[in-house]
Amino acid sequence: MKISVFGLGYVGVVTAGCLSDKGHEIIGVDVQSSKIESLNQGQSPIVEPELDLLIQKAHQHALLSATDDSEKAILNSDLSLICVGTPSNDAGGLDLRYVREVSSQIAEVLAQKSSTGVPHYLVYRSTMLPGSTQALVDEYFHELQERNSIEVFFLPEFLRESTAVADFKNPSLSVIGSRDGLPIPDAVSRIIESDSTTPSRVVNWNTAEMIKYACNAFHATKVTFANEMGRLGKHFKIDSRAVMDLLCQDDRLNLSPYYLRPGNPFGGSCLPKDLRALIDSSRRHGLSLPMSENLLISNQVHLDDLIRRIERSGEKEIILLGLSFKNNTDDLRESSMVEVAQFLLGRGYTLRIYDPHLNVARLVGSNKRVLESKMPHLAAVLIEDPRKAIGERGLIVAAQKNLSMGELKDMVTEKHRILDVNGWDELKDLSATYEGFCW
Numbered sequence: 001m002k003i004s005v006f007g008l009g010y011v012g013v014v015t016a017g018c019l020s021d022k023g024h025e026i027i028g029v030d031v032q033s034s035k036i037e038s039l040n041q042g043q044s045p046i047v048e049p050e051l052d053l054l055i056q057k058a059h060q061h062a063l064l065s066a067t068d069d070s071e072k073a074i075l076n077s078d079l080s081l082i083c084v085g086t087p088s089n090d091a092g093g094l095d096l097r098y099v100r101e102v103s104s105q106i107a108e109v110l111a112q113k114s115s116t117g118v119p120h121y122l123v124y125r126s127t128m129l130p131g132s133t134q135a136l137v138d139e140y141f142h143e144l145q146e147r148n149s150i151e152v153f154f155l156p157e158f159l160r161e162s163t164a165v166a167d168f169k170n171p172s173l174s175v176i177g178s179r180d181g182l183p184i185p186d187a188v189s190r191i192i193e194s195d196s197t198t199p200s201r202v203v204n205w206n207t208a209e210m211i212k213y214a215c216n217a218f219h220a221t222k223v224t225f226a227n228e229m230g231r232l233g234k235h236f237k238i239d240s241r242a243v244m245d246l247l248c249q250d251d252r253l254n255l256s257p258y259y260l261r262p263g264n265p266f267g268g269s270c271l272p273k274d275l276r277a278l279i280d281s282s283r284r285h286g287l288s289l290p291m292s293e294n295l296l297i298s299n300q301v302h303l304d305d306l307i308r309r310i311e312r313s314g315e316k317e318i319i320l321l322g323l324s325f326k327n328n329t330d331d332l333r334e335s336s337m338v339e340v341a342q343f344l345l346g347r348g349y350t351l352r353i354y355d356p357h358l359n360v361a362r363l364v365g366s367n368k369r370v371l372e373s374k375m376p377h378l379a380a381v382l383i384e385d386p387r388k389a390i391g392e393r394g395l396i397v398a399a400q401k402n403l404s405m406g407e408l409k410d411m412v413t414e415k416h417r418i419l420d421v422n423g424w425d426e427l428k429d430l431s432a433t434y435e436g437f438c439w
């Protein structure tokens with residue numbers, strides 16, 4: 001296939017080299033003459049293992065050339081990959097100036113190109129915030145799209161400099177965004193074929209844009225966490241590398257999808273208490289662990305957001321499914337739903353709570369103390385019979401899966417609304433209006 005690659009930086013040159021290695025014919029476009037010259041001489045303009053050889057080979061087989069003539073490149077290719085830079089502006093925001101420049105050039109050239117019956121495929125590879133592809137399509141390609149002269153995709157790049165060629169051949173993740181997540185044409189599939197056995201996932205533009213930011217934020221979180229544990233370990237004269245090695249051995253709770261589902265704030269008898277102890281100790285020893293210190297703050301912000309969402313629903317009757325800090329326990333310590341219930345009762349809402357694991361008469365110890373201090377009237381709002389708890393109407397805040405779908409189907413009516421806090425997709429099948437808490 002004939003492919004034009006706009007932007008011959010780290011991403012563009014690696015992409016050009018690797019795609020030419022698969023037999024595609026590449027025209028690279030850049031505004032820097034030095035990069036164009038070096039590619040046209042069969043030399044890589046960047047330092048990257050394995051790349052020199054790929055560029056030399058492509059040059060020898062006449063599969064790679066470079067130019068500053070974007071019109072020529074667009075007219076002589078079936079697919080354009082946009083790999084220009086998306087730097088930070090002075091305020092720290094995303095500067096899309098180069099992407100816009102290239103998009104405008106492509107739109108102008110395609111508007112004059114006589115129709116071949118096959119759309120020109122435009123694939124954004126530059127990292128852009130969610131909504132950017134849609135905004136660019138609206139601004140530059142609306143008409144071209146209407147007359148089937150262009151099809152637009154977003155292909156996030158996950159390569160790491162220094163292992164970029166190996167990462168291209170065997171990507172850790174392969175995701176492509178199409179409009180509304182529609183299936184991608186074969187021509188576009190061909191550019192994402194790799195040696196990896198991991199299948200490519202097709203999602204919509206916004207999801208494909210966000211996954212790149214989610215991955216980078218996660219990587220930064222992991223590095224920062226390891227470094228904070230490192231400083232803490234050093235302070236206590238512990239080899240933090242041994243600690244982190246042990247942490248990584250737990251692939252059930254630590255290196256796994258566990259705890260990586262958006263939903264309920266964390267709570268319970270351990271996480272908040274142990275974080276407080278860690279932070280208190282590090283502060284008293286003059287150690288700064290900003291990320292760890294902000295975990296409880298972030299958790300509180302999440303809980304506040306849940307409460308605002310309940311308030312904004314406008315419903316005055318609220319049904320809480322689950323009060324303890326998670327399902328299948330009666331432990332109420334630092335449960336976020338106790339905070340929610342306390343707030344709602346204080347504001348005069350009609351509250352009904354269904355939690356089959358709680359029996360007020362049998363509560364003892366710290367659980368009893370939580371109730372006496374925070375919800376002395378729990379007995380009046382904790383309802384044993386699920387049908388009575390669900391009632392005829394109201395907002396069901398589903399924090400736990402503590403009823404079966406069969407039971408819910410039988411009880412939930414069109415007068416109910418559901419706020420799903422737990423990621424329980426089947427709730428969408430009920431007759432009530434469904435809203436996900438943070439999805």
Ligand SMILES: NC(=O)c1ccc[n+]([C@@H]2O[C@H](COP(=O)([O-])OP(=O)(O)OC[C@H]3O[C@@H](n4cnc5c(N)ncnc54)[C@H](O)[C@@H]3O)[C@@H](O)[C@H]2O)c1
Pocket residue numbers: 006007008009010011012029030031032035083084085086098101102125126127128157158159160161
């Ligand atoms: N570098 C990485 O490891 C990496 C990894 C994943 C994603 N990304 C993303 O990929 C994009 C490109 O990153 P990079 O590191 O390759 O950038 P880079 O700065 O190395 O290269 C960008 C190139 O675009 C060229 N350019 C600017 N305006 C142009 C125009 N109008 N026409 C043609 N070329 C033009 C520049 O001259 C430059 O050569 C960015 O959005 C970046 O965030 C980078």
